[in-house]
Amino acid sequence: xxxxxxxxxxxxxxxxxxxxxxxxxxxxxxxxxxxxxxxxxxxxxxxxxxxxxxxxxxxxxxxxxxxxxxxxxxxxxxxxxxxxxxxxxxxxxxxxxxxxxxxxxxxxxxxxxxxxxxxxxxxxxxxxxxxxxxxxxxxxxxxxxxxxxxxxxxxxxxxxxxxxxxxxxxxxxxxxxxxxxxxxxxxxxxxxxxxxxxxxxxxxxxxxxxxxxxxxxxxxxxxxxxxxxxxxxxxxxxxxxxxxxxxxxxxxxxxxxxxxxxxxxxxxxxxxxxxxxxxxxxxxxxxxxxxxxxxxxxxxxxxxxxxxxxxxxxxxxxxxxxxxxxxxxxxxxxxxxxxxxxxxxxxxxxxxxxxxxx
Amino acid sequence: xxxxxxxxxxxxxxxxxxxxxxxxxxxxxxxxxxxxxxxxxxxxxxxxxxxxxxxxxxxxxxxxxxxxxxxxxxxxxxxxxxxxxxxxxxxxxxxxxxxxxxxxxxxxxxxxxxxxxxxxxxxxxxxxxxxxxxxxxxxxxxxxxxxxxxxxxxxxxxxxxxxxxxxxxxxxxxxxxxxxxxxxxxxxxxxxxxxxxxxxxxxxxxxxxxxxxxxxxxxxxxxxxxxxxxxxxxxxxxxxxxxxxxxxxxxxxxxxxxxxxxxxxxxxxxxxxxxxxxxxxxxxxxxxxxxxxxxxxxxxxxxxxxxxxxxxxxxxxxxxxxxxxxxxxxxxxxxxxxxxxxxxxxxxxxxxxxxxxx
Numbered sequence: 001x002x003x004x005x006x007x008x009x010x011x012x013x014x015x016x017x018x019x020x021x022x023x024x025x026x027x028x029x030x031x032x033x034x035x036x037x038x039x040x041x042x043x044x045x046x047x048x049x050x051x052x053x054x055x056x057x058x059x060x061x062x063x064x065x066x067x068x069x070x071x072x073x074x075x076x077x078x079x080x081x082x083x084x085x086x087x088x089x090x091x092x093x094x095x096x097x098x099x100x101x102x103x104x105x106x107x108x109x110x111x112x113x114x115x116x117x118x119x120x121x122x123x124x125x126x127x128x129x130x131x132x133x134x135x136x137x138x139x140x141x142x143x144x145x146x147x148x149x150x151x152x153x154x155x156x157x158x159x160x161x162x163x164x165x166x167x168x169x170x171x172x173x174x175x176x177x178x179x180x181x182x183x184x185x186x187x188x189x190x191x192x193x194x195x196x197x198x199x200x201x202x203x204x205x206x207x208x209x210x211x212x213x214x215x216x217x218x219x220x221x222x223x224x225x226x227x228x229x230x231x232x233x234x235x236x237x238x239x240x241x242x243x244x245x246x247x248x249x250x251x252x253x254x255x256x257x258x259x260x261x262x263x264x265x266x267x268x269x270x271x272x273x274x275x276x277x278x279x280x281x282x283x284x285x286x287x288x289x290x291x292x293x294x295x296x297x298x299x300x301x302x303x304x305x306x307x308x309x310x311x312x313x314x315x316x317x318x319x320x321x322x323x324x325x326x327x328x329x330x331x332x333x334x335x336x337x338x339x340x341x342x343x344x345x346x347x348x349x350x351x352x353x354x355x356x357x358x
Numbered sequence: 359x360x361x362x363x364x365x366x367x368x369x370x371x372x373x374x375x376x377x378x379x380x381x382x383x384x385x386x387x388x389x390x391x392x393x394x395x396x397x398x399x400x401x402x403x404x405x406x407x408x409x410x411x412x413x414x415x416x417x418x419x420x421x422x423x424x425x426x427x428x429x430x431x432x433x434x435x436x437x438x439x440x441x442x443x444x445x446x447x448x449x450x451x452x453x454x455x456x457x458x459x460x461x462x463x464x465x466x467x468x469x470x471x472x473x474x475x476x477x478x479x480x481x482x483x484x485x486x487x488x489x490x491x492x493x494x495x496x497x498x499x500x501x502x503x504x505x506x507x508x509x510x511x512x513x514x515x516x517x518x519x520x521x522x523x524x525x526x527x528x529x530x531x532x533x534x535x536x537x538x539x540x541x542x543x544x545x546x547x548x549x550x551x552x553x554x555x556x557x558x559x560x561x562x563x564x565x566x567x568x569x570x571x572x573x574x575x576x577x578x579x580x581x582x583x584x585x586x587x588x589x590x591x592x593x594x595x596x597x598x599x600x601x602x603x604x605x606x607x608x609x610x611x612x613x614x615x616x617x618x619x620x621x622x623x624x625x626x627x628x629x630x631x632x633x634x635x636x637x638x639x640x641x642x643x644x645x646x647x648x649x650x651x652x653x654x655x656x657x658x659x660x661x662x663x664x665x666x667x668x669x670x671x672x673x674x675x676x677x678x679x680x681x682x683x684x685x686x687x688x689x690x691x692x693x694x695x696x697x698x699x700x701x702x703x704x705x706x707x708x709x710x711x712x713x714x715x716x
Contacts, residue, residue: 003391004390008397010398010594011397011594011597013392014395023384026380027374033364034371037377038364038372040368040369040679041369074431075579085577111577191594199395199595217469218469221435234435236369239557240558241599318391320392
C-alpha cells in the first residue's frame with residue numbers, strides 16, 4: 001500500500017519524515033529503554049522534549065520575550081470558554097464572525113459576559129473576510145476576536161487590524177503556515193491537529209500583561225496563571241502530542257523556517273486556484289478571491305451527480321478527505337504545511353483530467 | 359539498549375506488545391495509507407477505533423447499559439472542577455481525604471458550592487484509608503467523593519462504602535487493575551496514564567440519571583451532556599491517545615480480563631511487600647498493612663544515605679522511577695498492570711542483595 005494523498009481538514013497530514021522518526025524511536029526513545037509515552041513528565045528526558053517544543057515555536061514564530069507559550073488540553077473549543085473567563089472582566093468581547101468557529105467562540109463568551117459583533121459575513125455564507133474598514137469596535141473593549149483561517153469556508157485573513165483592543169486570534173488552521181508579527185496580538189491560540197501535530201494539544205501564546213485581568217477564584221485548570229506558573233506541567237500534559245509537536249517544529253526548521261514553508265504553501269494553493277480559475281466555470285471557488293485561504297481550497301462542481309463521481313473516482317486514486325463540509329457542499333482540499341507539493345500536483349492533474357472526461 | 363524496568367508513577371509503563379503493535383502500524387494504519395494520527399475523527403476508520411475502545415472498556419469492566427462512557431481531555435484535574443459544576447447543585451459535596459489528589463478535588467469543589475469532609479487520614483500522613491464506619495455523610499448530600507488509590511502514599515480502598523449518597527471515585531491510578539461493581543458508583547473517572555494508556559485522555563463512566571442534575575448555561579465543553587450527545591466527538595478528540603487506549607484494552611482482554619490481571623497484580627505486590635516485611639525492618643512500608651496499594655508500593659530505608667545509594671545503584675541496573683514523592687520520602691515502586699512480573703522479581707532481588715551488602 002502506497003501512502004495516500006491526504007487532504008483531511010483535521011486531524012490532517014503529518015510530514016512523512018516525522019512519522020518515520022516517531023516510528024523508529026517509538027519503543028526506545030533516545031536510549032532510555034522506554035517509549036516517550038512512558039517517560040515521567042517530571043523526568044529530564046521528557047523535559048528536554050517539552051523545552052524543545054517551546055523554544056522551537058518561539059524561534060520559528062519569533063515570539064517576543066513578553067509572551068508566554070503554553071501547551072494545554074481541550075482544543076480551541078475549551079479556549080472559547082477560557083478566554084472570556086480569564087480576559088473579559090467587566091468589558092466587552094468583540095467578535096468578528098467569519099464562520100462556524102467564530103460563531104462558537106462568541107456563543108461561549110455570551111455565557112460569561114458582554115459581547116458585541118464587530119463584523120459578520122454570514123449574509124453571503126461566509127465567503128469572505130470583512131475588510132478592515134468594516135470592523136466596528138470601541139477603544140475600551142476587552143478584546144477583538146478573529147478566526148485567522150476558516151477551514152469550512154476556505155477563507156483567510158491576509159491582513160490583521162492594527163490599533164484595536166487586544167487582538168485575540170484562533171489560528172488553529174493556519175498557525176505556522178506564514179510569518180507572523182506576534183506583537184500585533186494579545187493572544188494567539190491553536191489546536192495542534194492541522195499544522196502543528198496530532199490532536200490532543202493546544203498551543204496558547206499570550207502577552208504577559210494580560211494575566212493582570214484574570215479574576216480570582218477561577219477553577220485551577222481554567223486559570224491561565226496555573227499553566228504559566230507550572231510551565232504547562234501543573235498536571236500530566238499530553239506528552240506524546242507535545243513530542244510530536246516538537247518533531248513537526250524541527251521539520252519546519254529543517255525546511256528553512258516559516259517563510260520557506262509559506263512559499264511552498266503559496267505554490268500549492270496557486271496550483272489549485274489556477275486549476276479552478278482556468279476551468280471555464282466547471283470548478284467554482286466558494287471564497288471570494290481576495291479572501292482565499294492558502295490552507296483550505298473550497299470548490300463546487302456543476303451538479304451533485306458530478307460531485308459524487310469526482311469524489312468517488314478521487315477516492316479510487318488514493319485521494320483522501322476531499323468531501324466538502326455540509327455548510328458549503330462540493331469539495332475541499334486542505335493543503336496544510338505537511339501536504340507535499342506532489343500530492344497537490346496530482347490533485348490538480350486529476351481535476352483537469354476529470355473535467356476533460358466529464 | 360535493553361528495555362528498562364519501568365516503575366514510573368505516571369505516565370508509566372505500557373505493555374511492550376502494545377508499543378510494538380503501535381510502532382508497526384504507525385505510518386500506515388490498517389492499509390489506509392495514513393497514520394492513525396492523520397485519520398479524520400469523522401472517518402469510518404477512526405470511528406472503528408473509538409467504538410472499539412468504548413466497547414472493550416464496557417466489556418472488561420462489565421459497565422451496565424445505564425452508564426455512559428466518555429473520553430475527555432484535561433486529566434482528572436479538570437474533572438475535579440467539572441464534577442461539582444455539573445453535579446453539586448444546591449447540595450453538599452462530601453470528600454474523603456486520603457492524599458493530595460483528594461485534597462485537590464475538594465479545593466476545586468469549594469470554589470463552586472457547599473462541601474464537607476467525610477473523613478480524613480491526614481493526621482497520620484495519609485498512611486491508611488479510613489474504615490467504612492469512620493465515614494460521615496448525610497443522606498441528602500449530593501455525592502461522596504473518594505480517591506480509590508493514592509499513588510503518593512501507596513494506599514488503596516479495598517472495600518467501597520454502600521448505601522451512601524452518589525459515590526464518585528477518582529480511579530486514575532487503579533482502574534482496570536481489579537474487577538469492579540460499577541453499579542456501586544454514580545461516576546468513575548480516570549486519567550489514562552497509569553493503567554489505560556498514554557497521557558492525554560480521561561475516561562468518565564457516569565450513570566445516566568445524573569445528567570438531570572446538570573444546570574443550564576454551563577460552558578459547552580464543561581457540560582457532560584455535550585460529550586454524551588456527541589459520543590465524545592463534539593470537537594476533535596485526542597485520537598492517538600484513544601487508539602493507544604484501545605490497544606491496551608485489547609491487551610488486557612488477551613491476558614484473560616481484569617480478574618486475571620488482578621491475580622498477577624497481587625502476585626507482584628505480594629513479592630514486594632514480602633520483601634519489605636521480611637527485611638527485619640531494613641525496609642519499612644509507609645502504608646498501614648490493611649490499606650496497602652496493589653499499584654504503588656511505598657517504602658523507606660534506614661537513613662537518607664542508604665536511600666541515595668539504593669536509588670543510584672538501582673538506576674545503574676536499569677530500574678526507573680523508584681524515587682519516592684517528597685511528601686513521603688524514600689522509595690516508591692509503581693507496579694501498574696503493564697509492569698511485568700519479571701521486572702518486579704528483579705526489583706525484589708535487587709532489594710535483597712542491596713540489604714545484604716549494606
